[in-house]
Amino acid sequence: MLKTVLIGAGGIAWKHCEALRKLGVEISGIYDVNPVNAGRLAEAFGCPVVSDPVHAIAGADMVHILTPPSKRWEYVECALAYKKHIFMEKPVAISLEDAQRMELAAKAVPVQFMVGFTQRFRKGYRIIREWLDQGRLGDVVQAYCFRIGPGPGFGGKLNDSWRTAEGYVCGMTIESLSHDIDFLQSLAGRVIQAEGFVKGTVASLPQFDNNVNAALLFEGGGIGSITASWSSHIAFNAKGIIGTRGSVMLKGEDIWDSTCLTAKFEDGTSVCESLDDIFQEGEGYLEENRHFITCIEKNIPVGCDITVGREVLAISRKILDSSIRGR
Template sequence: MKKTALIGAGAIAYCHARALKQLDVEICGVIDVNTDSARKLADACGTRVVSHLAEIAGELDMVHLCTPPSFRIDYARTAMEAGCHVFMEKPMAITPADGQILVNMAEANGVRLMVDFNHRFRAGFQELLRIVQSGEIGEVVNVFINRMGMLGGNAGTQHDTWRRKAGTVCGMSIESLSHDIDMVWQLLGPVASVRADVRGTFADAPAFDNNVNALLSMRNGAMGVLHASWSSHLKMSARGVVGTRGTVILEGDDLFDFNRLRLRTADMPHEHLIRLDDVYHFATCPSYLNANRYFLECQDKGEDGSASGRHALETLKISHAILESARTQTAIPL
């Protein structure tokens, strides 16, 4: 039986705890700066609260880092130097410099570093990806992702979310758009350049962008558009790919719901509609199980996998290119 520790006891840690139980991975301890939160999660997992990772790192095969991204390097260093693989939430870090440190540490210690782009492991996106990769819609010309909704119902305050607190502030371009960038990469490969604009709607947190428009030029010659909002009073999402012989769109009724897939090719007289039961909810979404299973498989095979730390670093660089383009009002090459 493989062993891990949960570092960070917020809501996302419970998703991983449920997945790890199904995968027969033993949770040997929980670490969090908030002792009450750590104790609550530890009780739910049938394990104990640990004060310092070094106390148990030698017993573990891996650790699960579920802290805000600003607080990961020291935990990762302790884990990796003890020979533990590391699975962390996205984004891997706030800055590319910190992301590079994490990648370098993993490579120096010969351990796997994987980042949880969990939405790529969901059935709706996997079907979209399958259709594109099959060649059914021909050569890809255009990809677009459009999603809108309200973060936490009211976008949070500086007191109830790390995303808007001084020192840990992390807006949509870095924190949430990482999923969309990862999806575009899966569909079309790497990005060549970015032209973008961002806006924030909170005067008390000017670094917190919650509206993003980005134009992507892909290295394979295709083009992409990302349009996202955390401040929309209406909810929706659409992820689509236009090819030379067809178009496929994955639609949802909320930011990350996949309710239906629409497909029409040059050979179809009418579009084909597939109803999906792929609604995103922390407690029931199987993507955390699928992502953790993939991480275990990568460990067993001795492979980094497609959600590696190095891939996550490239997505983080694109997020920063979006912000730089918004600041300078110029296209940013990658």
């Protein structure tokens, strides 16, 4: 049985614990700087809390790094020193320097280093991927993500989360857009240009952007856009691809759910499918962990690795920079 140590016992750690339990992975330790969080999770899943993360990592096969994105390097460095596989939540970091440091260090060690781009492991995404591979959609003309809803720092206490806490904050363009950028880039091709306007609604915390409008250009010539908001009173999302031979859209009445898949093809056929969106129950987290374990066992590349994570962060940074420059 493979053993992992969880570093960070907040909201996302619960999803990973559920997934790991279903996959038969032993959680040999849970570490958090906040022992209350670690204790609560450990009790729910019957796992030990550890006070020495280095010792715990040394005794496991892999580590799940689920801390806020600015608090990752010391755990990455430790896991690589002991040659342990790494699963790390997105975004990989806040600064590009941190991300590059991790990527460089990982290159020297023969371990898997997967980044949790959950969207890739949901049913709707997998159908679109298959249609693109089969040529059913043709070449990508346009790809888009429109995702709005109430989010952190909106209508609640500001400093009840690292997302809106000084010293941790990174804003939506880095945190949440990492999902959209990876979704678009992995389907429509590498982004070669990214420009945008970014806006925050919390005057006391200017680093906390919660509204973005971005324009993208893909390597293959397709164009793309991302509109996202964490301060919308209405929640909705629609994302899709307009291709030369067909178009597809995934949508849902929430910022996350994708319960409806619609497609039309040039030959007149169409698809309108209601997806059992079991995302809230953890479909994406289960499948991404299954993928991670399979890649470890079969020694095959994970696909969404630290290099992909660093590239996604670089695009978030480009959007932020262009907004600052007023382009």
